[in-house]
Amino acid sequence: MLVVVGPSGSGKTTLIQRLQSGQALTELHTTVPTVGSNISDLRIGTNKKSPVTVRELGGCMSPLWPVYYTADVSGVIYVIDASDVTQTACAAVLLVELLEHPQLQKAKC
């Protein structure tokens, strides 16, 4: 299980949609903010035959992200929108909190 986290509107759902389709994002897709979490199976990495379960956690529920840092989380995908400078400080604080979380010390980031 991978968790996908990052500030609201940073592009988590967009990234997952792109990985699912396996195609470049050639046009802007409309998404709705994720309230709660979304689970998807992705065929990524070297072994495309075995899907990887990814759980996106909505940015609006960042105080609750640690609830989902369970023992079966083997990796974290942290998404930031590098073009949105208003989000940089928030993204950095959330990332430090994530990196310091005891349950994620063995997870790959």
Ligand SMILES: Nc1nc2c(ncn2[C@@H]2O[C@H](COP(=O)(O)OP(=O)(O)OP(=O)(O)O)[C@@H](O)[C@H]2O)c(=O)[nH]1
């Ligand atoms: N951040 C980002 N957004 C993009 C990019 N290209 C397109 N977008 C648009 O920006 C919006 C990003 O929204 P989402 O993917 O829903 O963001 P999110 O991180 O899932 O947000 P929450 O679920 O609210 O936490 C979408 O409307 C995308 O179409 C990009 O390169 N970066």
Ligand SMILES: [Mg+2]
């Ligand atoms: Mg989302």
